[in-house]
Amino acid sequence: MGRNRATLADVARKAGLSKTAASMVLNGREGTRLSAEAHQRVFAAAEELGYRPNLAARSLRTRKTATIAFVSDIVATTRFAGDLIRGALDAARERDHVLLITETQGDATFEQYAIEAVLDRQVDGVIYAAMATRRLMVPAAILGGPVVLLNATSPDGLPSVVPDDEGAGRSVATALLELGHRDAIALIGRNRLKEDDPEVSLAARARLHGIRQTLDEAKVGLLAECFCTEWLPEHGYAAMRSLLSKPKRPSAIICMNDRLAFGAYQALGEAGLTVPEDISVISFDDDPIAAWLRPSLATTALPHEQMGRRAVELLLDGGATEPSLVPMPLRRRRSLAPPAD
Amino acid sequence: MGRNRATLADVARKAGLSKTAASMVLNGREGTRLSAEAHQRVFAAAEELGYRPNLAARSLRTRKTATIAFVSDIVATTRFAGDLIRGALDAARERDHVLLITETQGDATFEQYAIEAVLDRQVDGVIYAAMATRRLMVPAAILGGPVVLLNATSPDGLPSVVPDDEGAGRSVATALLELGHRDAIALIGRNRLKEDDPEVSLAARARLHGIRQTLDEAKVGLLAECFCTEWLPEHGYAAMRSLLSKPKRPSAIICMNDRLAFGAYQALGEAGLTVPEDISVISFDDDPIAAWLRPSLATTALPHEQMGRRAVELLLDGGATEPSLVPMPLRRRRSLAPPAD
DNA sequence: AGTGGTCGCTAAACTGATTTAGCAGAGCAT
DNA sequence: ATGCTCTGCTAAATCAGTTTAGCGACCACT
Numbered sequence: 001m002g003r004n005r006a007t008l009a010d011v012a013r014k015a016g017l018s019k020t021a022a023s024m025v026l027n028g029r030e031g032t033r034l035s036a037e038a039h040q041r042v043f044a045a046a047e048e049l050g051y052r053p054n055l056a057a058r059s060l061r062t063r064k065t066a067t068i069a070f071v072s073d074i075v076a077t078t079r080f081a082g083d084l085i086r087g088a089l090d091a092a093r094e095r096d097h098v099l100l101i102t103e104t105q106g107d108a109t110f111e112q113y114a115i116e117a118v119l120d121r122q123v124d125g126v127i128y129a130a131m132a133t134r135r136l137m138v139p140a141a142i143l144g145g146p147v148v149l150l151n152a153t154s155p156d157g158l159p160s161v162v163p164d165d166e167g168a169g170r171s172v173a174t175a176l177l178e179l180g181h182r183d184a185i186a187l188i189g190r191n192r193l194k195e196d197d198p199e200v201s202l203a204a205r206a207r208l209h210g211i212r213q214t215l216d217e218a219k220v221g222l223l224a225e226c227f228c229t230e231w232l233p234e235h236g237y238a239a240m241r242s243l244l245s246k247p248k249r250p251s252a253i254i255c256m257n258d259r260l261a262f263g264a265y266q267a268l269g270e271a272g273l274t275v276p277e278d279i280s281v282i283s284f285d286d287d288p289i290a291a292w293l294r295p296s297l298a299t300t301a302l303p304h305e306q307m308g309r310r311a312v313e314l315l316l317d318g319g320a321t322e323p324s325l326v327p328m329p330l331r332r333r334r335s336l337a338p339p340a341d
Numbered sequence: 342m343g344r345n346r347a348t349l350a351d352v353a354r355k356a357g358l359s360k361t362a363a364s365m366v367l368n369g370r371e372g373t374r375l376s377a378e379a380h381q382r383v384f385a386a387a388e389e390l391g392y393r394p395n396l397a398a399r400s401l402r403t404r405k406t407a408t409i410a411f412v413s414d415i416v417a418t419t420r421f422a423g424d425l426i427r428g429a430l431d432a433a434r435e436r437d438h439v440l441l442i443t444e445t446q447g448d449a450t451f452e453q454y455a456i457e458a459v460l461d462r463q464v465d466g467v468i469y470a471a472m473a474t475r476r477l478m479v480p481a482a483i484l485g486g487p488v489v490l491l492n493a494t495s496p497d498g499l500p501s502v503v504p505d506d507e508g509a510g511r512s513v514a515t516a517l518l519e520l521g522h523r524d525a526i527a528l529i530g531r532n533r534l535k536e537d538d539p540e541v542s543l544a545a546r547a548r549l550h551g552i553r554q555t556l557d558e559a560k561v562g563l564l565a566e567c568f569c570t571e572w573l574p575e576h577g578y579a580a581m582r583s584l585l586s587k588p589k590r591p592s593a594i595i596c597m598n599d600r601l602a603f604g605a606y607q608a609l610g611e612a613g614l615t616v617p618e619d620i621s622v623i624s625f626d627d628d629p630i631a632a633w634l635r636p637s638l639a640t641t642a643l644p645h646e647q648m649g650r651r652a653v654e655l656l657l658d659g660g661a662t663e664p665s666l667v668p669m670p671l672r673r674r675r676s677l678a679p680p681a682d
Numbered sequence: 683a684g685t686g687g688t689c690g691c692t693a694a695a696c697t698g699a700t701t702t703a704g705c706a707g708a709g710c711a712t
Numbered sequence: 713a714t715g716c717t718c719t720g721c722t723a724a725a726t727c728a729g730t731t732t733a734g735c736g737a738c739c740a741c742t
Contacts, residue, residue: 017691018692019729020693035689052457054463056400057697058728059729060397060697060728061728067462079420096458100440100442101426101441119393122396237635269610292573292604294607348699359723361723362722365701395698397697397699398700
């Protein structure tokens with residue numbers, strides 16, 4: 001790969017100057033007293049030879065690699081990972097950096113390996129990403145250099161980027177209140193484990209808190225709360241069926257994520273009810289299926305691309321130490337309507 | 342990042358030997374005549390100092406970086422990218438390599454940048470990946486070293502890895518024939534652009550060919566073929582509605598991908614028809630929604646993880662030059678049943 | 683004439699590994 | 713005593729950059 005590349009020495013020779021001069025000119029060093037003519041000659045020579053510096057050689061001296069490690073627990077199982085990576089990739093490119101990606105799969109051995117692999121390559125910093133928003137402990141080995149947590153927080157007080165799930169909870173509740181829904185709002189997706197263990201999820205508790213806070217302020221209580229062991233379509237389906245079997249039918253449903261909402265749609269369809277005329281549905285995540293459902297599902301979007309971008313910015317440009325909250329925009333879609341009455 | 346690391350010189354000093362000796366021992370060089378005792382001392386010193394070689398220094402000399410570039414057109418817009426990357430990541434780790442990821446976004450300027458960025462970092466090889474299976478031209482710049490095309494082929498005859506879409510077409514058709522479906526099989530998702538322009542898609546043509554070939558052998562013709570401008574749920578929905586408006590109702594539907602099938606499900610639900618009692622549905626891709634649908638959707642899985650893995654294997658271990666076809670396994674699910682009659 | 687400063691540039695050290703060429707000492711035959 | 717081979721090891725070159733220290737020429741000032 002890349003044999004026969006021109007070296008700095010080649011450029012210097014062609015320009016009739018020393019390597020020192022060529023290096024300084026090409027790096028745009030201030031305060032050097034090289035003549036305008038020398039600059040010209042170096043640029044011309046570099047251009048002509050198609051010179052590109054060997055970054056391995058450079059980083060040996062400077063200890064900078066213009067490379068960031070993106071270490072995540074699990075990339076594959078979530079379709080959001082791509083967006084996280086894309087945002088990071090874009091921001092990195094704008095700063096002339098590149099991303100080295102590794103995965104720990106939640107396994108301590110793999111994690112150890114991943115960390116060593118990136119440290120051996122002298123990366124300039126590490127983005128440590130979790131695929132579900134949660135609290136975690138970062139391995140001591142990477143604390144020697146800059147680290148930013150992505151979609152996670154840690155007790156060490158490291159800079160971190162997380163979505164504003166509480167704000168999303170408020171948006172969701174507010175949207176329903178504005179439409180006139182009051183005492184017939186039901187919630188699908190309560191989950192003790194997710195709500196109580198920050199190492200499992202930070203989102204569940206924050207979303208719930210945002211919803212409750214907004215409803216409380218409006219002096220509105222929830223009609224019902226369904227617990228789900230997981231946030232998958234089948235659980236949303238079961239929860240919706242159980243809600244429909246009760247005497248008072250809800251006017252609106254809040255689902256803790258879009259997959260639950262998908263399941264709820266299925267149950268509503270089978271029951272012969274239509275969204276949003278009979279029941280409004282609103283949710284969290286903005287999974288691709290939200291837009292594909294009929295009617296399209298109103299939801300609050302996880303701003304993964306923004307978050308990936310912000311993580312790189314924090315890492316390279318520095319910034320706040322308190323967790324950086326990225327807003328989750330409300331996507332108003334067809335699944336919302338005023339209550340039927 | 343990684344300051345204060347012990348160097349080879351430190352290890353050598355501690356072992357009371359030269360750098361040369363230390364280097365040879367640690368690299369397990371054959372034919373060196375260093376004593377068993379010297380080996381012991383070097384290993385002990387390295388262990389004690391927690392020595393890890395500086396890969397920038399090593400690769401300056403050896404021109405190997407144990408790093409592979411993964412250059413793709415668009416990672417974010419498809420939830421499959423994660424699997425492709427994960428497979429590559431796993432295979433790379435097994436070979437002590439690491440992945441440098443960049444994205445071209447289908448833009449020539451970005452592509453140029455991405456290529457230069459990875460070549461400057463002296464990667465050992467490039468995996469050039471497309472997110473939709475298609476034919477493409479690889480930029481001349483990367484031809485200087487090993488390249489493997491992933492989910493793509495090129496006229497240059499470079500090694501490539503693609504899914505066996507034709508085989509998948511045969512599997513799908515065979516599955517329906519085995520259930521007894523004959524003359525009432527309809528197809529949703531014909532698309533001239535995808536079928537005729539290999540730079541847009543190789544999958545459409547291959548899938549169609551596999552289906553036709555199998556049906557022809559069984560002397561069965563398609564009841565109907567619906568053209569769709571895109572392979573999105575809304576198009577599947579429209580196609581299904583138009584099929585249902587015709588006099589003869591199909592006993593089975595083949596959709597060219599799962600999103601179309603999702604749309605078809607929606608239309609079937611609205612029409613009060615049940616899958617699979619009234620109509621069987623089968624499809625391609627094994628998108629996560631396939632398992633979430635009610636009833637779960639039978640489909641042929643795009644083996645993205647396998648493909649990512651194979652690409653790395655081809656790149657590092659060498660191998661066949663003709664395109665490497667990865668089988669697409671049939672996922673038998675609830676959406677299949679014998680025709681009603 | 684000597685001193686000092688600026689200008690324009692370069693030699694050489696340095697980064698941390700691998701690799702080539704070769705040295706000192708022992709053992710053995712002549 | 714000389715030459716030869718073998719053993720066990722090392723000095724120094726090398727990779728391609730960056731950086732430090734400083735050199736020679738020229739000018740101004742005392």
